[in-house]
Amino acid sequence: MATESVETDDVGEENLQSSVEQGYGLTSDQIMLYAGILLLAVSGLVALFAPYIAQYGVNESNVLNSFASPSIAHPMGTDANGRDILTRVMFAYRTYLLISIVGLVGSFTIGATMGLVSGYYGGRVDDVLMRTTDALMAFPSLILGLALVAALGPSQWALALVIVVGFTPGFSRMGRNTAVSIREELYIHALRIKGVGTRRILFRHVLPNASTALGEQALLRFGTMVIVIATLSFLGVGIQPPHPSLGLMINQGADHVQRAWWISAFPAGALFLLVLGPTLVGQALMDRYDPRNQ
């Protein structure tokens, strides 16, 4: 594509107008974005209000009604102990979201900050940090997770710690790479020439510019964190019974797939939707800010 490297005053005027006008119809990015936001919102609301909207208790078992297929009374059916699956799914959302959010905030804050600062300053500090993250990332994360859980005993906090330890190196590397590329930007050089101090440059210029890219990555990683929790639970080392866990429910339902498919299917579907939400939003943001689309 032949591009013209010079600019004209006409362009500015058109751009002022187009930021006011909206196009008709939705682009695929917009659909992804809204769908993702919707899913996230629904998941969040469900998790938040679970205690109020659930019709049954989490562990309210009615053995007489076990393996009941989906009905109006039990939209997702009941499990081997006659517990309402819908209720358990809702409370599982609660737990998963809580752990993931804690894990995300922890790993992102620690990792991205370390990475950004180290990337901007460069030098020795940067070298040391990068070697450390390389080492951590070389270690298979699932094994690391299992080891930590074995050491601390399965609990919600152990899981949150697993997430933090597992994802911090990745964010730190991302933060560092972003800082390195922003550091080279002409406007950062311009700020130095203006006499703006390093701290101000970092917080008011590097960080905001990094945040979009990092934010998208954070959302995408969020989905992965949920899957990690589900996997560990599926393996039996995550959320322990009788607390409801999507992973564990999928596991338990595996034995009854033919007779009572709903015991695995609904939790699996719920897990899928929980992961899909943030992933769609993250992907849509990435596409929107993709320089190719400018």
Added chain:
Amino acid sequence: MSDLQINDLSIEYDTDSGPLQAVNKVSLELEPGEILGIVGESGSGKSTVAESIIRILDVNGRITAGEIEFDGIELTGLSEAELAETVRGSRIGMMFQDPHTSTSPVNTVGTQIADLLMTHHDISRSDARCRAIELLKDVGIASAAQRYDEYPHSFSGGMLQRVLLAMAIAGEPEVLIADEPTTGLDMTIQAQVLSKLETLNEDRNMSILLITHDLDVVRDICDRVVVMYNGNVVEAGTCESVIDDPKHPYTADLTRLSLGEVLSESTGTPDPIKSAANTGCPYHNTCSEAIEGVCNTGGIPKLYESDDGRPVRCHLHDPQQQEGKQ
């Protein structure tokens, strides 16, 4: 030697906010052996016109009206295969603006030229190699035999621009389209490229369509010039007449810096930045001679005729407007 004629060509791009008119009823003629300049700035549509000739527009661009006639053949009517085999490269060659993105970084410069030679002529690889080295010498690259085996990254911008030129003329075309061949180059290198183009035009009688935003370059080697603004032709004629005696206010504005007019003679404070919506002549906001009530309404002006018989797209040259003044 053949004529290239463009008649009332209009091109649109499909964008997210609807169709964008990039080129609006543009007509021009490149006569055999002449150098025609198309001068304009970004958004003028000049590159789009050039790209449409050999059909290399962006995917979302479409010719919506008009004809492109070359040697009596209607190019828009040819199929992609016919165009590729019979015209592109062999009869009409093109060199692009940015040499680094127009060459393959993973092949040697020599191979890239030789490949083109073998595509257009039925010769062996060793013959192609010889001819390629000749071509490199032709375009002024020293130690051509050695440089044949080098990769684009070891060439400077100016050198690579010559390689592009070599590639464009490998097929020995009758017409060369040169899109901003001197932009971004150092002035001394620019001068060399222009010399080379001139020599090729003289020696091979190759017509050149030179696209540029620099009026000085046009004045240097072009015979005739077409000035474009905002997708329209606003003025056309021989270089002397257009540059020495511009009829359209935009052309006049373009010539001001070129002629190096002393700034103290200029017209006062900087032009205010326009922010109002634009109806009427696309240039009226910047134009120092715009007529209230005429230039800011009504749409794009027609192509009138100036007093020396040249086309000018400006209300100032509307005979009725001029009568009204008397």
Added chain:
Amino acid sequence: MNPLLELRGVTKEFSDGGLVERLLGSTRSVIAVDDVSLEVYPGETVGIVGESGAGKSTLANLITQIHEPTSGTIVYDGVDTEYYLADGLKEFRQSVQMVFQTPSGSIDPRYRVGDWVEESLIVHTDMKKNERRERVLDLLEDVGLSEEYADHYPHELSGGQLQRVSIASALAVEPDLILLDEPVSALDKSVQFQILKLLQTLQEERNVSYLLISHDLRVIRELSDRVGVMYLGEMVERGDTEALFETPRHPYTESLLASIPPRNPDQDRFHNSGDPTSATDPPSGCSFHPRCPYATEQCHAESPPLEQIAPDRSTACHHWEEIE
């Protein structure tokens, strides 16, 4: 009158490799700026013209204290710049500002342009928010942008408008010297003229000095009172602009002038085929001699120093008298 900025025999050499490589002699070095001297007086514009490899960007970086000279001194406002680096950098930064080549790249894309202009006010003054705001709007008006532009983002403005914003932000803290690094190269021709006009007007109003760096002689001629011509890191000619353009006294200057389109047919005398020689492997003697039609044995052997040949002219050429 004392000069505002003075460079005395400034040289900057870059070499790769650390101590070990240096001991082994396996470093490559580039002398990006070679023994350059120049002065800029209050209120004047000094142009630096040169092509790629001339050392213009390094020169700019040296003046703005991004690099330190390998040898020579830089004196600003009577004070050696070493002092500023040690103790008074902020003071220096308030007095020396810069406008860059790429308008869109030199402004933080996430900042509204009004806020961008405000940055240096926040850093260098004690003004309150509303005072700063007023000053920003005044500055924007001074560069020809109406109030409404302040709240827009860079991507909503054109190149010419953005460059006006950069100029406004450079003027915000009332500097004494502004470095203009190819200020109009990235803009369309018609806009170039407007921006140059603007710069001239602002200079007249505020008596600020400009150091204008450009490869385009036409731009240099519009604004500069005096000009320095650089080639491969050296200052090869220096003097009053009009006189220099009229009667160049260095072959390189002559070739530059001849290459402005429409080209002078004389241009071909300069053996300009091939790349300008590289800075990592400069020719012996006079660095321009391989391309020079006036070159002799002497030129091959001896590098000519920059010498004053008239009250208002210096040149570094053995045969300057032969140039008509």
